[in-house]
Amino acid sequence: MAESPRRAAGRRLQLPLLCLFLQGVTAILFAVFVRYNHETDAALWHRGNHSNADNEFYFRYPSFQDVHAMVFVGFGFLMAFLQRYGFSSVGFTFLLAAFALQWSTLVQGFLHSFHGGHIHVGVESMINADFCAGAVLISFGAVLGKTGPAQLLLMALLEVVLFGINEFVLLSLLGVRDAGGSMTIHTFGAYFGLVLSRVLYRPRLEKSKHRLGSVYHSDLFAMIGTIFLWIFWPSFNSAPTMLGDGQHRTALNTYYSLTASTLSTFALSALIGVDGQLNMVHIQNAALAGGVVVGTSGEMMLTPFGALAAGFLAGTVSTLGYKFFTPILESKFKVQDTCGVHNLHGMPGVLGALLGVLVAGLATHEAYGDGLEGVFPLIAEGQRSTTSQAIYQLFGLFVTLMFASVGGGLGGLLLRLSFLDSPQDSQCYEDQIYWEMPGVHEDEAQGPLKVEEPDTQA
Amino acid sequence: MAESPRRAAGRRLQLPLLCLFLQGVTAILFAVFVRYNHETDAALWHRGNHSNADNEFYFRYPSFQDVHAMVFVGFGFLMAFLQRYGFSSVGFTFLLAAFALQWSTLVQGFLHSFHGGHIHVGVESMINADFCAGAVLISFGAVLGKTGPAQLLLMALLEVVLFGINEFVLLSLLGVRDAGGSMTIHTFGAYFGLVLSRVLYRPRLEKSKHRLGSVYHSDLFAMIGTIFLWIFWPSFNSAPTMLGDGQHRTALNTYYSLTASTLSTFALSALIGVDGQLNMVHIQNAALAGGVVVGTSGEMMLTPFGALAAGFLAGTVSTLGYKFFTPILESKFKVQDTCGVHNLHGMPGVLGALLGVLVAGLATHEAYGDGLEGVFPLIAEGQRSTTSQAIYQLFGLFVTLMFASVGGGLGGLLLRLSFLDSPQDSQCYEDQIYWEMPGVHEDEAQGPLKVEEPDTQA
């Protein structure tokens, strides 16, 4: 029998109580552990003999702002393509990312910048926290519309920790290079979300199928997300690289790669479309695969041609994935991937990792000159050959896939806890169960707004 | 009896004539007084022995651009939540802010950078002019939908002058610190607008009540405004601070404060919502209160924990304000506050000022080291104790409230001049009286587009 509305409302207390609890915990941990670093602390900064122009702020903050726009505007609106889930897409992105920024400041801080009993924060920790929020939002895309906000916060709670550990293993223990996060962000976020979605598989989701499409204007809102992601992706990949030629080259490579994934996405979408028509889902998503695929190799001497080739391949694979693989993923593998994160982040992320293996393996002292130190410090110091760096890169991919899969599985079990508020099969992809809707009480409904019948078989 | 359409159309001449007159006046004043400063003038810049990299442009322009985006995109779209007032929200924001930029360049220039008979302009005057435009737009939020564009231009004409004087009194005469404008921008703009709205009180505004809500897509447009304000607020508060650690720390504090106000807004909105549902008005507005509340203290050694606590408090107060205080404000105090600026800018602005009192009072030489000079120059120079700085900060809040109240009262009287074009009680929140509407003549209306009956009792 269906839950009574009153009991359902009672379950809604989960969200506010969880928000308050999590905020309380992070605030206490901030009070105990988090301190300004030497570039944000008034006393420490002025103790050194710097010019203000040397402050890291001036080298990284413009890139940070672009990344910040991608996380909140880009991801939020990209997921607003569903006809009745715009409030939740933008709103839960906002909530999840805000929490993830705090929580990952702590987790990453303990792992990367914990000195003298304190975590030290500045623009680099801001960028890294935004990166982690990006991974959480990728996973959100896989379960979009099928999970309540309290579930999503718990997912973020777990995922941020595993993201931090995986990143620490790759970057600090294995010496893997992955500036733009083909592995640490995209592969990790995608497979975490996909495995989690597998565990939460809903065999009767066709009850909500009529809401699983877009309407004309929701597709335009989604294009806002797409375009902001696309234009700022060069800043995303270059935000944490070494200064100078490193940041400059990474931005350039990403820029070219994205132009190529856009061309291949349009080409493939029309080729496989009914009557040669283009498909908005492809354009909104697959055109971005060029940013994902150079996440690892963008800082390397990929060459402009290499960037084009990589982007072209990624756009092609991603578009074909939406057409041919997503249906199989659901029917055969029981993975319901709302936004197709497997196509945009999963496959291009893995490709990006493999491209990193290749480009690292092909690195020569001649091509990098004295810049080798910045890109492959362990090779420059003679601790590794290029081949061994390539093998470490490959190993990093496997580690990431393992962390993501195990983490996503754990996350799925956590989210299946029966007392957690989760939408019924007939109420997925529907804002109305979480949001006061405009016009509902005044008969001014826009689109299919009528209240769903309770799920009598649940 | 209702005005004849012809006479009403005649009144519409007020807008173009006022635009032309104001533009003529500012152009003449620009010709006489405004000159490039030593960083924008070809001859002056090359007279010094600078490297081009020293030009202030490279330290402040990226922040300026973020502020500029907040003023025009952020405020404009945030106010587009009303179902039939999107053109006016975005359009009048555009007009008012464009005028305010010119006019405040002059007013602030006379007060702050008038040397040798000339006002000198560069990126700092651009930032300051945008800040002043922000205050005008906050006041616009209080009277949104109830005032014509000519009235709004007159409001801006007065408000920019009072803003400039209040800012001059606080920053230059009282030595108050207020980089992000908790007092000078948010408190001033909010109470100016609220008092003005009080003077313009409309007892029969329920005639337009049916237009005072959102529709599904107008709420998504408003979220564009919200998210752009949210992501760029760190740049807003840090744009005018001292270079180096000052800008860096301010951005960091604001970033943390906003994450906390977002979490508390989601928590409180669900707690007080019908059936635990979230309310878009809260999310769109109260989540931003974390930016307002650290406007004064963000450049100080607030600590990351302090930023979280401040943001949490601001989001809480703001959300509760929308639920419980806004209705009282109208029923008891006869203040009709369309956008709830009292909740987003008024209360958080006052809280931010008080937080500034506290943090200034707690300042120690040890905590700031040689950076004390940059944050509290009068304390560093031995002219003031921290306690006396705190008292000055508190006095600055009272001065601001006084200027805002008197100014808003004067503004209200000015806008009540009977010859000024103002929408009738039954035509508030309606684009159609100011804009040629698409589809009106072709029966393709989207939503409640029918022409209003004239107000027969007016």
Next chain:
Amino acid sequence: MAESPRRAAGRRLQLPLLCLFLQGVTAILFAVFVRYNHETDAALWHRGNHSNADNEFYFRYPSFQDVHAMVFVGFGFLMAFLQRYGFSSVGFTFLLAAFALQWSTLVQGFLHSFHGGHIHVGVESMINADFCAGAVLISFGAVLGKTGPAQLLLMALLEVVLFGINEFVLLSLLGVRDAGGSMTIHTFGAYFGLVLSRVLYRPRLEKSKHRLGSVYHSDLFAMIGTIFLWIFWPSFNSAPTMLGDGQHRTALNTYYSLTASTLSTFALSALIGVDGQLNMVHIQNAALAGGVVVGTSGEMMLTPFGALAAGFLAGTVSTLGYKFFTPILESKFKVQDTCGVHNLHGMPGVLGALLGVLVAGLATHEAYGDGLEGVFPLIAEGQRSTTSQAIYQLFGLFVTLMFASVGGGLGGLLLRLSFLDSPQDSQCYEDQIYWEMPGVHEDEAQGPLKVEEPDTQA
């Protein structure tokens, strides 16, 4: 008789095949010719004795990102004002600009930075490629809704080449100054598009007239484009100027000019509007004319007053153009200018070129001091008088008009090739012929979505 749907679908193969072909060609050319320049190449950068802070990236990349946002967000959404052409406006902008970035990297590279058999790329080539994409999108605005995507790609293929040659003639051969592209971008793009539209004149376009307007929300989407263009235009004009005072002054001049064109646009739109009402088309477009008109003179010592006067004039001319000249352009000159690019880019571009003639002619050694070298190097070196510089500027305008007209004519002939897929007269301004539309098969159409009858007389 109408084409069979099957044959029409066959023609749709043109788009994917052309995309693949063009991508293949540019990829090969990239492999052979394009290399990192000394600021993006790891070995070359570290060979010099630079500080990383000297890398051009830190001086130009923030401006580049603003330009990038203008091209993809600004142009894309500005053209989304049509009720049924939002997917195509945003989508084809995305496609055309992505291709233009690759292709113009090659064309401009051969003309400007071809050394030792290679094109060298970095942030400056990125900015220049985006500028060229801007010109292509201006031309797109003239033929919006009347051309298929394969036609548009061919247009871009031709236009990028002619843009590059015209720019080379002006900047390198004639020593003309045109940092923000009043001539090279706006005048060129507008007249290229207008002449092309003339050649493609459709006498029976009234069959699609019912789709040639906006709806309420499409106008708000267009305002997203407008506002992003407006706020970032100071970065557009200043992105390629000399560092230091040059960039700073250009941004400042553009900022003032835009405020004045906004005021004059509101004034004129209300003056000439029915019942004094404002017209969204004017606000969306003419308010931007202030950015176009200082494209040449913005880097010069225009003075703040000069910027206001120029912007005011441009907004006025542009608004009047929409009201009075656009209808004549169609009825008398048989030029169907969908977006009114003649008003926003054509006339203000020519005015901007003439303003450049004037300001160059009035230049004095006293006003520029040692900064003369940066703005007018040929005058500083004594090779030219200010008068002769002014004459060269004027000559540059004529050259541009000639290249644009001849190029647009050639382009029109190219696009009329009968085998090219082009929408029928009754199917212009309609997304449905190129895009899979949401809800079409499920009877959830939003707005006038029904399938058009085939054009029986074609």
